[in-house]
Amino acid sequence: MGEIRAESFGRRSTRAWHSIEERIVEIEREVFGDDAFSADELRAAFTGRQRLAVLLWDGDVLIGYTQAGQARARGTYYIANTAIAKSYQGRGLIRLLMERLYADVRAVGARFIERDAAIANGYADKIVRFHSADIITTRDHDSPYGRQRFIRMRVPEA
Numbered sequence: 001m002g003e004i005r006a007e008s009f010g011r012r013s014t015r016a017w018h019s020i021e022e023r024i025v026e027i028e029r030e031v032f033g034d035d036a037f038s039a040d041e042l043r044a045a046f047t048g049r050q051r052l053a054v055l056l057w058d059g060d061v062l063i064g065y066t067q068a069g070q071a072r073a074r075g076t077y078y079i080a081n082t083a084i085a086k087s088y089q090g091r092g093l094i095r096l097l098m099e100r101l102y103a104d105v106r107a108v109g110a111r112f113i114e115r116d117a118a119i120a121n122g123y124a125d126k127i128v129r130f131h132s133a134d135i136i137t138t139r140d141h142d143s144p145y146g147r148q149r150f151i152r153m154r155v156p157e158a
Protein backbone atom coordinates (compact mmCIF):
# COMPACT_ATOMS: atom_id res chain seq x y z
CA MET A 1 0.00 0.00 0.00
CA GLY A 2 1.36 3.44 -0.93
CA GLU A 3 0.54 6.75 0.68
CA ILE A 4 -3.23 7.18 0.92
CA ARG A 5 -4.44 10.70 0.26
CA ALA A 6 -7.56 12.64 -0.77
CA GLU A 7 -7.36 15.13 -3.64
CA SER A 8 -9.90 17.65 -4.89
CA PHE A 9 -10.95 17.14 -8.50
CA GLY A 10 -12.30 20.06 -10.47
CA ARG A 11 -11.66 22.82 -12.90
CA ARG A 12 -8.49 23.83 -11.11
CA SER A 13 -7.32 20.21 -10.95
CA THR A 14 -4.48 19.16 -13.21
CA ARG A 15 -6.18 15.82 -13.76
CA ALA A 16 -8.45 15.47 -16.74
CA TRP A 17 -11.69 13.50 -16.60
CA HIS A 18 -10.52 11.13 -19.35
CA SER A 19 -7.54 10.08 -17.22
CA ILE A 20 -9.76 8.82 -14.38
CA GLU A 21 -12.99 7.88 -16.20
CA GLU A 22 -12.21 4.20 -16.71
CA ARG A 23 -11.28 3.60 -13.08
CA ILE A 24 -14.24 5.61 -11.73
CA VAL A 25 -16.61 3.53 -13.86
CA GLU A 26 -14.91 0.35 -12.62
CA ILE A 27 -15.28 1.28 -8.93
CA GLU A 28 -18.87 2.45 -9.52
CA ARG A 29 -19.79 -0.95 -11.04
CA GLU A 30 -17.91 -2.93 -8.40
CA VAL A 31 -19.68 -1.10 -5.60
CA PHE A 32 -23.18 -0.41 -6.96
CA GLY A 33 -23.67 -3.27 -9.48
CA ASP A 34 -26.89 -2.85 -11.47
CA ASP A 35 -27.57 0.54 -9.83
CA ALA A 36 -24.27 2.01 -11.08
CA PHE A 37 -24.33 5.36 -12.88
CA SER A 38 -23.17 5.21 -16.52
CA ALA A 39 -19.91 6.80 -17.75
CA ASP A 40 -21.91 9.73 -19.20
CA GLU A 41 -23.80 10.30 -15.95
CA LEU A 42 -20.56 10.19 -13.98
CA ARG A 43 -18.83 12.62 -16.33
CA ALA A 44 -21.70 15.09 -15.94
CA ALA A 45 -21.60 14.67 -12.16
CA PHE A 46 -17.84 15.13 -11.87
CA THR A 47 -17.28 17.86 -14.44
CA GLY A 48 -20.50 19.92 -14.44
CA ARG A 49 -20.53 23.51 -13.21
CA GLN A 50 -20.72 23.95 -9.45
CA ARG A 51 -19.98 20.29 -8.86
CA LEU A 52 -17.46 19.27 -6.23
CA ALA A 53 -15.60 15.96 -6.33
CA VAL A 54 -12.84 14.40 -4.27
CA LEU A 55 -10.66 11.45 -5.30
CA LEU A 56 -9.00 8.99 -2.92
CA TRP A 57 -5.60 7.61 -4.02
CA ASP A 58 -3.36 4.80 -2.84
CA GLY A 59 -0.12 5.94 -4.48
CA ASP A 60 -1.17 6.28 -8.11
CA VAL A 61 -4.13 3.88 -7.82
CA LEU A 62 -7.56 5.52 -7.60
CA ILE A 63 -9.46 3.76 -4.79
CA GLY A 64 -12.53 5.92 -4.12
CA TYR A 65 -14.44 9.13 -4.67
CA THR A 66 -17.20 11.36 -3.42
CA GLN A 67 -19.16 13.93 -5.37
CA ALA A 68 -21.59 16.71 -4.45
CA GLY A 69 -23.68 19.37 -6.18
CA GLN A 70 -25.66 22.42 -5.17
CA ALA A 71 -28.90 21.60 -3.36
CA ARG A 72 -32.09 23.66 -3.62
CA ALA A 73 -31.70 25.09 -0.13
CA ARG A 74 -29.45 28.13 0.09
CA GLY A 75 -25.80 27.56 1.03
CA THR A 76 -26.26 23.79 0.79
CA TYR A 77 -24.47 21.02 -1.08
CA TYR A 78 -26.02 17.58 -1.65
CA ILE A 79 -23.66 14.60 -1.48
CA ALA A 80 -24.78 12.47 -4.39
CA ASN A 81 -22.35 9.60 -4.69
CA THR A 82 -19.68 8.10 -2.46
CA ALA A 83 -17.78 4.88 -3.11
CA ILE A 84 -14.63 3.18 -1.91
CA ALA A 85 -13.25 0.16 -3.80
CA LYS A 86 -14.24 -3.05 -2.00
CA SER A 87 -10.75 -4.11 -0.96
CA TYR A 88 -10.27 -0.72 0.76
CA GLN A 89 -13.58 -0.63 2.64
CA GLY A 90 -13.78 -1.05 6.40
CA ARG A 91 -10.52 0.81 7.18
CA GLY A 92 -12.04 4.17 8.03
CA LEU A 93 -10.79 5.77 4.80
CA ILE A 94 -14.18 7.46 4.35
CA ARG A 95 -13.12 10.01 6.94
CA LEU A 96 -10.19 11.22 4.82
CA LEU A 97 -12.43 11.54 1.76
CA MET A 98 -15.21 13.44 3.54
CA GLU A 99 -12.88 15.83 5.36
CA ARG A 100 -11.53 16.98 1.99
CA LEU A 101 -15.07 17.36 0.62
CA TYR A 102 -16.19 19.35 3.68
CA ALA A 103 -13.19 21.66 3.24
CA ASP A 104 -14.13 22.19 -0.42
CA VAL A 105 -17.77 22.87 0.49
CA ARG A 106 -16.64 25.47 3.03
CA ALA A 107 -14.30 26.98 0.45
CA VAL A 108 -17.21 27.74 -1.91
CA GLY A 109 -19.00 29.45 0.97
CA ALA A 110 -21.66 26.83 1.69
CA ARG A 111 -22.49 25.98 5.31
CA PHE A 112 -24.84 23.02 5.01
CA ILE A 113 -24.73 19.46 3.67
CA GLU A 114 -27.65 17.27 2.69
CA ARG A 115 -27.50 13.62 1.77
CA ASP A 116 -29.34 10.32 1.81
CA ALA A 117 -27.75 7.23 3.32
CA ALA A 118 -28.73 3.57 3.42
CA ILE A 119 -30.26 2.39 6.69
CA ALA A 120 -30.01 -1.42 6.29
CA ASN A 121 -26.20 -1.60 6.27
CA GLY A 122 -25.91 0.72 9.28
CA TYR A 123 -24.27 3.51 7.26
CA ALA A 124 -26.96 6.11 8.08
CA ASP A 125 -26.56 5.40 11.82
CA LYS A 126 -22.77 5.73 11.56
CA ILE A 127 -23.01 9.10 9.81
CA VAL A 128 -25.49 10.47 12.34
CA ARG A 129 -23.40 9.21 15.27
CA PHE A 130 -20.14 10.55 13.88
CA HIS A 131 -21.67 13.94 13.06
CA SER A 132 -24.05 14.20 16.03
CA ALA A 133 -22.88 17.73 16.91
CA ASP A 134 -23.74 19.03 13.43
CA ILE A 135 -26.98 17.22 12.55
CA ILE A 136 -29.96 19.54 11.94
CA THR A 137 -32.69 17.14 10.77
CA THR A 138 -33.08 13.52 9.67
CA ARG A 139 -36.02 11.85 7.98
CA ASP A 140 -36.30 8.16 7.04
CA HIS A 141 -38.01 7.36 3.73
CA ASP A 142 -38.48 4.56 1.20
CA SER A 143 -36.56 4.52 -2.08
CA PRO A 144 -35.97 2.11 -4.97
CA TYR A 145 -32.67 1.24 -3.24
CA GLY A 146 -34.24 0.36 0.08
CA ARG A 147 -34.98 2.52 3.10
CA GLN A 148 -32.86 5.65 3.29
CA ARG A 149 -32.27 8.39 5.83
CA PHE A 150 -32.30 11.97 4.57
CA ILE A 151 -29.80 13.99 6.60
CA ARG A 152 -29.37 17.77 6.76
CA MET A 153 -26.34 18.95 8.74
CA ARG A 154 -23.96 21.84 9.21
CA VAL A 155 -20.64 21.46 7.39
CA PRO A 156 -18.30 20.29 10.15
CA GLU A 157 -15.48 22.66 11.15
CA ALA A 158 -11.97 21.66 10.12
Ligand SMILES: CC(C)(COP(=O)(O)OP(=O)(O)OC[C@H]1O[C@@H](n2cnc3c(N)ncnc32)[C@H](O)[C@@H]1OP(=O)(O)O)[C@@H](O)C(=O)NCCC(=O)NCCS
Nearest residue numbers: 082083084089090091092093094095098117118126127130
Ligand atom coordinates in the same frame (compact mmCIF):
# COMPACT_ATOMS: atom_id res chain seq x y z
C1 LIG B 1 -19.99 3.36 2.65
C2 LIG B 1 -18.50 3.52 2.42
C3 LIG B 1 -18.25 4.75 1.60
C4 LIG B 1 -17.85 3.66 3.81
O1 LIG B 1 -16.45 3.79 3.68
P1 LIG B 1 -15.45 2.91 4.56
O2 LIG B 1 -14.13 3.55 4.52
O3 LIG B 1 -15.56 1.48 4.17
O4 LIG B 1 -16.04 3.10 6.00
P2 LIG B 1 -15.61 2.31 7.30
O5 LIG B 1 -16.70 1.35 7.63
O6 LIG B 1 -14.21 1.81 7.21
O7 LIG B 1 -15.58 3.49 8.35
C5 LIG B 1 -16.73 4.01 8.83
C6 LIG B 1 -16.32 4.73 10.09
O8 LIG B 1 -15.91 6.05 9.73
C7 LIG B 1 -16.59 6.98 10.54
N1 LIG B 1 -16.82 8.17 9.71
C8 LIG B 1 -16.08 9.28 9.75
N2 LIG B 1 -16.55 10.19 8.92
C9 LIG B 1 -17.62 9.67 8.31
C10 LIG B 1 -18.52 10.15 7.35
N3 LIG B 1 -18.44 11.38 6.87
N4 LIG B 1 -19.46 9.32 6.93
C11 LIG B 1 -19.55 8.08 7.43
N5 LIG B 1 -18.74 7.58 8.35
C12 LIG B 1 -17.77 8.36 8.80
C13 LIG B 1 -17.83 6.28 11.01
O9 LIG B 1 -18.16 6.75 12.29
C14 LIG B 1 -17.46 4.82 11.05
O10 LIG B 1 -16.96 4.50 12.30
P3 LIG B 1 -17.25 3.05 12.97
O11 LIG B 1 -17.28 2.02 11.89
O12 LIG B 1 -16.11 2.90 13.89
O13 LIG B 1 -18.57 3.21 13.65
C15 LIG B 1 -17.89 2.31 1.69
O14 LIG B 1 -17.95 1.17 2.51
C16 LIG B 1 -18.57 2.02 0.37
O15 LIG B 1 -18.15 2.51 -0.67
N6 LIG B 1 -19.64 1.20 0.39
C17 LIG B 1 -20.40 0.86 -0.78
C18 LIG B 1 -21.08 2.04 -1.43
C19 LIG B 1 -22.01 2.77 -0.52
O16 LIG B 1 -22.75 2.18 0.25
N7 LIG B 1 -21.95 4.10 -0.61
C20 LIG B 1 -22.69 4.99 0.22
C21 LIG B 1 -24.11 5.07 -0.21
S1 LIG B 1 -25.10 5.73 1.14
